[in-house]
Amino acid sequence: MKRVFLDPGHGGSDPGAVGHGLKEKDVVLDIALQIRHILDKEYENVEIQMSRTTDISKSLRQRTNEANAWNANYFISIHCNAFNGKAKGYEDFIFSGLSDSSQSAKYRNIMHREISNGIALQNRGKKKANFHVLRETSMPAFLSENGFIDNHSDAALMKQASWRKKIAQNHVNGIAKALQLKKRTNGNQKSDSLYKVIAGSFQSKEKALNRISFLKTHGIEAFIETITLSGAKWHRVQSGAFSNRKNAEAHLKRIEKIGIDAFIIVLS
Ligand SMILES: [Zn+2]
The missing domain is CATH 3.30.70.1070 (Sporulation related repeat)
Structure with missing residues (x-):
């Protein structure tokens, strides 16, 4: 069994980035719930836990403590960006203290290729940063920034349910490849209930x-x-x-x- 910890950013009193009538906390929760749903339905050797499944406040420390206590195999944090209204596109992060041959970097190469595929966002590349959730997790950790919510064209995509579903599916494809998940066979199909x-x-x-x-x-x-x-x-x-x-x-x-x-x- 592989354990995947999904962390939709922000929530509750912290909306995250806002723009064009959207709040980051809502967009990323929708994407994360869909990731959980697809992973659970289509793959058999995976368990999923989420830092939140509703609109609640949760500290960064609580998020990483939960993932560490659960011994997750992979920590995935989902966010949307904001800057000056002009910046746009997709980018992802691993902890700045890690080398390019680390497990996080290897998983990230797969995630980056899968997520950036066919999502109509400009590709801003693979990045490193000293973010709490990347630094304080004791397992490989990854953070995706799925477009700029304050950018007109990126926000227009975020408003489309089909685009959010595609982003979720691409995360699933990356996770499945990185962790070598087994697809459910016909006889072992899960119901949609x-x-x-x-x-x-x-x-x-x-x-x-x-x-x-x-x-x-x-x-x-x-x-x-x-x-x-x-x-x-x-x-x-x-x-x-x-x-x-x-x-x-x-x-x-x-x-x-x-x-x-x-x-x-x-x-x-
Ligand atoms: Zn964020």
Whole structure:
């Protein structure tokens, strides 16, 4: 099993770069979630963890600590650039303290070739920098800057769902080649379903928030999803979404163990 840690930059109170009605935190989260989805669906010997899957604030230190504690095989940070409105294009980084024969550099050569392929962005090349997430990670680490959000033509691309999907697919192609991932065969295909674990549904928001606090005291993360059923507003406490039913069931058991009635809903 290879462990891939995906780090969509910024989030929560930190929007990252902004321009042309876009926020970097939203663009990179969308790309990272798609990378996870494609990797999980198409490759069998890979596990994925993300520094965030929603719009939350997280320090750089938390991000690298999590990846180090998990013993990831590869750390991939996804960003968009901004400068003076005129600068544009794609570039990527490894830590400035590394030689060109390091594992990070070798992986990066593959990532750079795959990601820059056919994405309609000018290629600004392979770079090195002393960024926290590249320096403080104990495994090979890579950071992509997928266009300039303050540049008119780059931002126009970022607004296209098909372009974000292409960027995600190209990251996947690079990761699969670098880590020599095995493609799923026909008999071992994953379904496209998503299994959401729901730990309670409340009309009162306060009750939903109480449920989230209770889960948190047991180390279980959850958030509120608001839905409308027959004209009434409900606050659904969602704890985890899985593409594998077994993982969803294991998570459900964890929640039931602390005395909460939970259930799974399937989206396909
Ligand atoms: Zn950034």
